[in-house]
Amino acid sequence: MARVVITGAGTINPLGADVPSTFAAMREGRCGIGPLDILDVERLAIQIGGQIKGYQETDHFNRQQIALYDRFTQFALLAARQAVGQSGLAFSGALADQSGVIFGTSGGGLTTQDENYRAVYEEGKNRVHPFIVPKLMNNAAASHVSMEWNLRGPTFTVATACASSNHAMGQAFNMIRCGMTKVMLTGGSEAMLCFGGIKAWEGLRVMSKDACRPFSATRNGMVQGEGAGVFVFEEYEHARARGADILCEVIGFAMTSDASDIVMPSKQGAARAIAGAVRDAGIPKDAVGYINAHGTGTAANDKTECAAVADVFGRHADKLMISSTKSMHGHLIGGTGAVELLACIMALRDGVIAPTVGYEEPDPECALDVVPNVARDADIDVALSNAFAFGGLNAVLALRKFA
Amino acid sequence: MTTDEKIIAIIAEQAMLEPGDVTPEASLADLGIDSLGLVECIFAIEESFDITVPFNANDPSESDFDISSVGAIIAAVKQLQADQAK
Numbered sequence: 001m002a003r004v005v006i007t008g009a010g011t012i013n014p015l016g017a018d019v020p021s022t023f024a025a026m027r028e029g030r031c032g033i034g035p036l037d038i039l040d041v042e043r044l045a046i047q048i049g050g051q052i053k054g055y056q057e058t059d060h061f062n063r064q065q066i067a068l069y070d071r072f073t074q075f076a077l078l079a080a081r082q083a084v085g086q087s088g089l090a091f092s093g094a095l096a097d098q099s100g101v102i103f104g105t106s107g108g109g110l111t112t113q114d115e116n117y118r119a120v121y122e123e124g125k126n127r128v129h130p131f132i133v134p135k136l137m138n139n140a141a142a143s144h145v146s147m148e149w150n151l152r153g154p155t156f157t158v159a160t161a162c163a164s165s166n167h168a169m170g171q172a173f174n175m176i177r178c179g180m181t182k183v184m185l186t187g188g189s190e191a192m193l194c195f196g197g198i199k200a201w202e203g204l205r206v207m208s209k210d211a212c213r214p215f216s217a218t219r220n221g222m223v224q225g226e227g228a229g230v231f232v233f234e235e236y237e238h239a240r241a242r243g244a245d246i247l248c249e250v251i252g253f254a255m256t257s258d259a260s261d262i263v264m265p266s267k268q269g270a271a272r273a274i275a276g277a278v279r280d281a282g283i284p285k286d287a288v289g290y291i292n293a294h295g296t297g298t299a300a301n302d303k304t305e306c307a308a309v310a311d312v313f314g315r316h317a318d319k320l321m322i323s324s325t326k327s328m329h330g331h332l333i334g335g336t337g338a339v340e341l342l343a344c345i346m347a348l349r350d351g352v353i354a355p356t357v358g359y360e361e362p363d364p365e366c367a368l369d370v371v372p373n374v375a376r377d378a379d380i381d382v383a384l385s386n387a388f389a390f391g392g393l394n395a396v397l398a399l400r401k402f403a
Numbered sequence: 404m405t406t407d408e409k410i411i412a413i414i415a416e417q418a419m420l421e422p423g424d425v426t427p428e429a430s431l432a433d434l435g436i437d438s439l440g441l442v443e444c445i446f447a448i449e450e451s452f453d454i455t456v457p458f459n460a461n462d463p464s465e466s467d468f469d470i471s472s473v474g475a476i477i478a479a480v481k482q483l484q485a486d487q488a489k
Contacts, residue, residue: 045455205442205460221461263439299461 003236004176005402006247006345008089010082012075013227013339014050014329018082022339023346026354027375031328033212033223040195046207049193050225050330067131069144070109071191075228075335076141077148080185084149087232088244089183091150098181100153101142102172103230104164104188106334107197108157109136114194141189145230153181162294163255164188165229165337166387166395170253172233173397182235187338189228198224204263206298212331214295214324214356215302215370217363222296225330229338246402248348251382252281258392265301265388270294270308273394277384278312281398286316288398289380290347292340293370294388295324295356296331303365305386310368321378323371327357337387341397344383348401353378406452406484410477413447427474434473441470448476454483 014032015025036049112135119125139157146155158168165188172186208221254276258269310317343354359372385397415422418434458466469475
């Protein structure tokens with residue numbers, strides 16, 4: 001089987017408009033969650049989010065592009081531009097045919113849907129812009145990225161709610177590993193911070209009105225965020241032959257289904273995915289030094305996730321570090337695993353573990369080293385990234401330092 | 404229907420029981436209503452009585468709205484009606 005390495009990374013998220021600024025925010029434990037600035041926010045019970053502030057689409061795209069690019073597509077394109085730029089790759093000939101795009105998203109062009117439902121239902125308009133369908137479709141971001149960089153191989157979009165990005169990256173990893181492709185752009189994007197997007201989440205009664213405090217006894221729910229993370233996954237020999245700078249190696253992936261409840265998480269389902277990723281990576285459990293948790297800040301997720309980690313790792317669970325960066329950037333839903341993979345790369349490459357901010361009080365049901373409030377220097381070899389979705393769908397990636 | 408009857412009807416529908424089988428002493432768990440069913444009950448109560456129920460599924464026990472039994476829910480709804488009518 002081929003080895004797979006990451007040779008480019010890009011992002012735009014509430015912590016920063018690129019990877020260096022995101023790493024800086026994670027090191028400082030800066031929180032990007034604040035008051036939402038969206039239409040009709042006064043009619044929402046939940047008025048905070050991890051919104052990308054100061055973002056002007058006209059700074060990045062022309063009028064024709066904006067007519068086709070929903071906010072989630074814009075974020076994906078901006079992140080992809082950084083990732084491809086860092087990788088130094090240009091796609092033509094056989095390489096273009098052996099390169100593709102797999103992205104995760106949950107809501108796709110939800111903002112476009114929201115705006116146009118508003119136009120036809122609230123404003124009573126009987127006509128919408130001709131490009132609403134290609135703008136709102138979930139695969140728009142992957143398709144536009146494939147067009148922009150001439151990626152002509154396997155390209156599609158995965159929608160598994162909060163695990164979308166991890167499922168997407170897992171597929172990209174396995175396609176290269178089995179020899180099907182050489183290079184994959186992968187990750188995910190989400191832009192759900194519109195009135196309808198938040199109103200729907202409000203209904204579930206799992207959102208916090210004030211902050212995302214994963215693992216803290218005082219946690220009272222999740223906070224939504226928006227943004228994208230995109231990575232260049234490349235077959236190792238291909239990267240080595242061209243002298244690419246390798247950020248880290250992707251060594252394992254596993255996915256499971258709880259097959260039990262549409263919203264309540266299952267310890268067994270999560271544990272099987274975590275253990276599966278470690279097994280797939282072919283490493284001993286005690287090689288894992290850091291886990292980027294799913295850590296949503298809900299009562300149910302955090303205690304279930306900690307129990308799953310304790311089950312899988314036994315005594316080693318007390319030695320590894322586990323943090324939730326959602327405390328800083330919020331829950332990017334279908335894009336969350338992609339932005340969170342950055343924390344794993346920072347841990348492996350820079351030796352800095354991103355903290356769980358907003359942590360106030362220990363919860364005996366989350367009695368692990370959650371790296372509270374302050375980032376920590378640590379030399380680790382292997383990091384995992386957890387994602388557990390509504391629908392009981394779990395996806396865990398394993399990364400290793402490249403030395 | 405009285406307030407009591409309306410709330411019992413909402414809970415009975417969620418529990419797939421006859422209203423006569425829903426007693427004030429019963430907890431929602433006794434009636435087989437899970438966390439999703441609870442959130443649906445609260446939504447139905449808000450819609451029926453045009454009130455806003457302060458409830459966070461992350462910590463139902465610490466919400467101001469007492470959901471420990473059918474009778475407690477009825478009392479809490481009446482209190483909210485009185486408060487929110489002001």
